[in-house]
Amino acid sequence: MKVADEPRYLPLRSSRHLGRTMQKYYLLMRYQHLWGRPLKRPLAWVTSGAPVEILRALGIDVFYPENYGALCGARRAAVELCRAAEAAGYSQDLCSYARAGIGAVLRPDLAPAGGMPRPDLLVMCNNICGTVLKWYEALAGLFNVPLFTIDTPFIAADVEEHAVDYVRTQLRRLIDDLERFTGRRLRPAELERRVALSNQAVGLWCEIRDFCRHRPSPLNAPDLFVHMAPIVVLRGTAGAVGYYRRLRDEVATRVRAGLAAVPGEKHRLLWDNIAIWYRLYRFFRLFSERGACFVTDTYTGGWAAALAPGDPLESLARTYTTIFLNRPVEFRVRQMVELIRAYAVDGFVMHANRSCKPYSLVQEEIRRRVMNETGVPGLLVEADMADARVWAEEPVHNRVQAFLENLELRG
Secondary structure (H helix, E strand, C coil): CCCCCCCCCCCCCHHHHHHHHHHHHHHHHHHHHHCCHHHCCCEEEECCCCCHHHHHHCCCEEECHHHHHHHHHHCCCHHHHHHHHHHCCCCCCCCHHHHHHHHHHHCHHHCHHHCCCCCCEEEEECCCCCHHHHHHHHHHHHHCCCEEEECCCCCCCCCCHHHHHHHHHHHHHHHHHHHHHHCCCCCHHHHHHHHHHHHHHHHHHHHHHHHHHCCCCCCCHHHHHHHCHHHHHCCCCHHHHHHHHHHHHHHHHHHHHCCCCCCCCCEEEEEECCCCHHHHHHHHHHHHCCCEEEEEECCHHHHCCCCCCCCHHHHHHHHHHCCHHHCCHHHHHHHHHHHHHHCCCCEEEEEEECCCHHHHCCHHHHHHHHHHHHCCCEEEEEECCCCHHHCCHHHHHHHHHHHHHHHHHHC
């Protein structure tokens, strides 16, 4: 019997390897505290925009509560975890990743994958959103562990050198603090190695995403959303490089064979914002059943930024400061316009994500500008990335159908 959310398009063989890779990651993180104390590596909880290359170079393991929030959403555990956080006084208006994460700390019996491993320290960078600061302050209080913060100034126009210098100074301070915390010295060669591994994985991820320029596209948005996990949680490791080499080779084979992620591809679409994890395949099936394939997106491209050559700290400072959510509306409009042209996109869908304010608040203005500049239609769908209580089936279905009918009329 088929699972309700099973995709109907061609599945990737690499999905099995992905399952094993992520299972191994969560098991190692979950049970690493059982190892003997001399072998125990400190565990840091980090935000998705934190410079983990520094931590890995110092022998610190990293865990991503945001990635865990996506897992909670995909496994439909987020609602009960959010309720647990709300019962403790956290507002329902807060990010569902934050509420699910705090709920998992308060009620580990409700948490998937055995819950999250207890951190020894927290590292937060506000380049993706402002909520993470208060979220991680709350976690620091719950666990009574140190919190290290990196402040990245918002880039209103072009990147100015004083902004990069400001962040680089903080990275030097972070290294000093972590050396004191771990009792270890950072070896420059090891940091360079971790930066190089990040760049190798990013390069492979860019190749994989670029394959979707082909017609028909070998991948659809759910493929990109699911297979982005290693570029997040294994950044700066040989494991990420090996994983994406395997995936790159499989996708290249699909391109050579002319295999389509969506059979009978008629419409090529762009997705903007985080995935709706609890409706991932079912939602995109509304499109794929009508021959519409999401060939590119803004979300998984957030991990496609390579670190510049040269001094590692300057490269890290520049890259992590210029993450696209830390950029103005003009940058995001230009990014979408370039993707639409590069991938021959016929229309775009924007997820007005109730949880992610930095991503969502300016979407209507971006939609208007992109439509004016490219002439392609854009749809705005209201939902939430993890909290299924926000989902409204009938209104979303009706808007998607009207959008697809418009594409049909346009030819």
